[in-house]
Amino acid sequence: MSEQTVRRFADVSEGEALPARSIPVTRATLVHYAGASGDRNVIHWDERTAKAVGLPDVIAHGMWTMGAVIQLVTDWVGDAGRILDYGTRFTKPVVVPHDGGTSIDVTGTVKSLDAQTKQGVVELVVTSSGEKVLGRCRATVQLD
Amino acid sequence: MAVNEDFLGRSYPPTPPFAVGREHVRDFAEAVGASDPVHHDVEAARAAGYADLVAPPTFAVIPGQRTDRQFVADPEAGVDYTRVVHGEQRFTHHRPIVAGDELRGILHIDAVRAAGGHQMITMRSEIVDADDQPVSTSRSTIVVRGGE
Numbered sequence: 001m002s003e004q005t006v007r008r009f010a011d012v013s014e015g016e017a018l019p020a021r022s023i024p025v026t027r028a029t030l031v032h033y034a035g036a037s038g039d040r041n042v043i044h045w046d047e048r049t050a051k052a053v054g055l056p057d058v059i060a061h062g063m064w065t066m067g068a069v070i071q072l073v074t075d076w077v078g079d080a081g082r083i084l085d086y087g088t089r090f091t092k093p094v095v096v097p098h099d100g101g102t103s104i105d106v107t108g109t110v111k112s113l114d115a116q117t118k119q120g121v122v123e124l125v126v127t128s129s130g131e132k133v134l135g136r137c138r139a140t141v142q143l144d
Numbered sequence: 145m146a147v148n149e150d151f152l153g154r155s156y157p158p159t160p161p162f163a164v165g166r167e168h169v170r171d172f173a174e175a176v177g178a179s180d181p182v183h184h185d186v187e188a189a190r191a192a193g194y195a196d197l198v199a200p201p202t203f204a205v206i207p208g209q210r211t212d213r214q215f216v217a218d219p220e221a222g223v224d225y226t227r228v229v230h231g232e233q234r235f236t237h238h239r240p241i242v243a244g245d246e247l248r249g250i251l252h253i254d255a256v257r258a259a260g261g262h263q264m265i266t267m268r269s270e271i272v273d274a275d276d277q278p279v280s281t282s283r284s285t286i287v288v289r290g291g292e
Contacts, residue, residue, distance in 0.1 A: 033175040037172065037206060064175070066233060067176035081182070081239075084237055085234070087233060
């Protein structure tokens with residue numbers, strides 16, 4: 001490893017908060033993600049279809065949300081290759097209105113640290129319009 | 145139609161190879177807001193010790209879902225795709241995915257259970273590289289909503 005600065009185990013403490021962020025999401029974001037991921041389900045970009053299957057409006061891909069919020073952790077740890085394990089439950093859909101879209105609010109906390117392996121578990125709290133959209137969202141990272 | 149519980153414990157043969165391209169990594173990274181140069185700039189990735197561009201952590205969903213599709217699309221499995229909701233997702237990375245990888249997925253059906261009128265199916269895709277070395281384990285739980 002050369003130019004990259006990976007966070008050191010010694011510099012991290014349990015209960016530490018990661019810098020929170022708010023991530024905007026519009027219909028254009030979802031169309032881009034549909035193309036990049038290959039998940040072209042119509043409910044993620046077409047309002048009429050979404051409503052026809054009982055949704056309030058177009059909803060974001062759960063996998064987009066999962067992929068977007070982990071950036072909080074990769075930026076903090078300093079290397080995307082240091083995410084060893086990452087999982088979540090999709091508890092509530094993120095509704096993305098036509099005008100202006102919406103945003104996802106993310107906070108992260110270091111839940112536990114393992115001195116033997118220099119690994120840490122970060123828990124993310126992910127909300128949109130004040131409602132929790134991901135549940136039990138946790139990543140295990142390898143610190144230096 | 146209910147999901148066929150006989151599929152519990154079943155495994156599938158490896159999928160055809162999925163080639164991870166640089167532009168695909170860049171495009172996916174941009175779509176999820178992954179701006180780190182290791183996803184975009186080959187020199188930056190190499191300087192950080194990687195063979196090529198590094199895929200963001202959830203990129204594994206692409207080969208994972210291609211692998212999972214075998215079950216979902218299997219007519220004998222009885223999955224009504226219009227009733228499917230993604231319930232849970234977890235990745236265990238054995239090493240980062242990089243551009244140039246050729247990935248295959250081996251699907252295992254780990255759980256088929258009823259819950260509150262719905263069925264929950266947990267699929268595990270073991271993603272391996274061209275040398276059959278483990279890259280990622282993707283665990284997806286889908287919920288098939290019960291009919292009225």
